[in-house]
Structures are given as C-alpha cells and as structure tokens.
Amino acid sequence: MYYVYIHKDKKTGEIVYVGKGSNFRYCGYNSRSSEHASMMKSGKLEYIILKYFDEEEEAYTYEEKITNQYKMLNQGKFNISIGRRLGEETKIKISNILKGKKRSLETKELIKRNHARPHAKEVMMYKDGILIKRFRSSRDAGKFAATQGICSYGWCGRSLKTGESTKPTKNFPIGGYRFVYMDDKIQSRKDQCI
Structure with a gap:
C-alpha cells in the first residue's frame, strides 16, 4: 500500500x-x-x-x-x-551537498546494518489448516489479502506476529485465515484448540 x-x-x-x-x-x-x-x-x-x-x-x-x-x-x-x-541541475545540487559530508562511526555502522538486512522471508497463507497460497514476502501477502477481500494489510502482519487467525470485520467478513513465515511451522488444528 x-x-x-x-x-x-x-x-x-x-x-x-x-x-x-x-x-x-x-x-x-x-x-x-x-x-x-x-x-x-x-x-x-x-x-x-x-x-x-x-x-x-x-x-x-x-x-x-x-x-x-x-x-x-x-x-x-x-x-x-x-x-x-x-x-x-538538481543532480549537481545534490552532489555538491553530499561532497565532503562526514559521517560519524555510529552513523556509518547504522547505515551498514540497515543495508545488510536479510532477504524477505517467504509467507504461507492457511485456511482451516490447509495451505492456500505462498508469497515471496509479507508485503506481497498483505497486498494480496487486502485486494482479494481476505483481510486488511494490517491483519496480515498481525497474524504473522501473533499467530492468530484473522477475525471477520465489516470490510472483510470471512475471517479464519492464518499467515505464517515459511520457516515457522503451523500448528495442527488439534494444537490450536488447546
């Protein structure tokens, strides 16, 4: 979005x-x-x-x-x-602004860490314990879910963080979808009920 x-x-x-x-x-x-x-x-x-x-x-x-x-x-x-x-003209202006700009060691380290992020994790979408679809990233999953009327972009992220299934809302009345990172294991229905 x-x-x-x-x-x-x-x-x-x-x-x-x-x-x-x-x-x-x-x-x-x-x-x-x-x-x-x-x-x-x-x-x-x-x-x-x-x-x-x-x-x-x-x-x-x-x-x-x-x-x-x-x-x-x-x-x-x-x-x-x-x-x-x-x-x-703008490119020259930006270049001149950045020339000679000194960054602290702390800033350099922060930049290095931000650029060394791991690749996006693959996401799987489940309904009633059945794999429905796979996505390359959480962004792709959220975008698909929102455009297909499954759940909001935010609910997709919430499901990934907490493991809970989506709840029906006014705009997304179905509910019951679960989003899981590929390297996490989905619990069986039996485990979910405990």
Missing part, C-alpha cells in the same frame, strides 16, 4: 514538502535535509496523508501533480525535484 503525504508548517500553514511513501515513511528522518529533519524532530510539522494507492506508479503520478501545484504557489521548499525525476 502506497500513499502521498504532505508536511505542513504548524505555525505558518505552509506546505513545506510533498512525498510518496509506504509504511512509516511520512514520519521518517532518513534522506531529509538537516533543516527538514530538524523541523520534524522539534514537532513543528503536521503530517497529512492525502491519498492511498495500490500501485506505486499511480502514487508517483499523484505526487508529481500535487508537488507541481504547491511549487506554483511557491511552497514545497524541501522538494528539490518534482516527484522522482531529477534534472541535471
């Missing part, structure tokens, strides 16, 4: 940034300018998610449209480029 979000200055009401993200990107500090991150950390910005998308390409298109609108109003000061398209 993708979304387009804005950062709004609480004091002036100015939109300072338009972005596209997923998960918790809207409130993350990574890949932000120091001024932008400082405003976020000090609580000066309001985070607003404008619209959700199933397809990343749709989110990028919408982000570009909204960024253009705010740029025409002389807002979006932290948007170096419109959407993901970087012009040559």
Whole structure:
C-alpha cells in the first residue's frame, strides 16, 4: 500500500514538502535535509496523508501533480525535484551537498546494518489448516489479502506476529485465515484448540 503525504508548517500553514511513501515513511528522518529533519524532530510539522494507492506508479503520478501545484504557489521548499525525476541541475545540487559530508562511526555502522538486512522471508497463507497460497514476502501477502477481500494489510502482519487467525470485520467478513513465515511451522488444528 502506497500513499502521498504532505508536511505542513504548524505555525505558518505552509506546505513545506510533498512525498510518496509506504509504511512509516511520512514520519521518517532518513534522506531529509538537516533543516527538514530538524523541523520534524522539534514537532513543528503536521503530517497529512492525502491519498492511498495500490500501485506505486499511480502514487508517483499523484505526487508529481500535487508537488507541481504547491511549487506554483511557491511552497514545497524541501522538494528539490518534482516527484522522482531529477534534472541535471538538481543532480549537481545534490552532489555538491553530499561532497565532503562526514559521517560519524555510529552513523556509518547504522547505515551498514540497515543495508545488510536479510532477504524477505517467504509467507504461507492457511485456511482451516490447509495451505492456500505462498508469497515471496509479507508485503506481497498483505497486498494480496487486502485486494482479494481476505483481510486488511494490517491483519496480515498481525497474524504473522501473533499467530492468530484473522477475525471477520465489516470490510472483510470471512475471517479464519492464518499467515505464517515459511520457516515457522503451523500448528495442527488439534494444537490450536488447546
């Protein structure tokens, strides 16, 4: 699930940034300018998610449209480029900003750890103890479950963490699905009842 979000200055009401993200990107500090991150950390910005998308390409298109609108109003000061398209001037600007930038050992270690994440684990979906489908990752499982009316993206993650079966809700009335990482073993029905 993708979304387009804005950062709004609480004091002036100015939109300072338009972005596209997923998960918790809207409130993350990574890949932000120091001024932008400082405003976020000090609580000066309001985070607003404008619209959700199933397809990343749709989110990028919408982000570009909204960024253009705010740029025409002389807002979006932290948007170096419109959407993901970087012009040559912008590439040079970014390159100059990053030249000579020194990182602490702690920061270097953190970057190394973040880039050394293991590959996504395969996920299996069960109904009444019967394997229904396999997925390459939890993201694929969540996306499939939400689009097929099985359960919400969040319920898929909850099932993976807690081992509980999905419960019926207003939007997903069936329930009873269980998502398990490939390397975990699903309990038999007998074990589940104990």
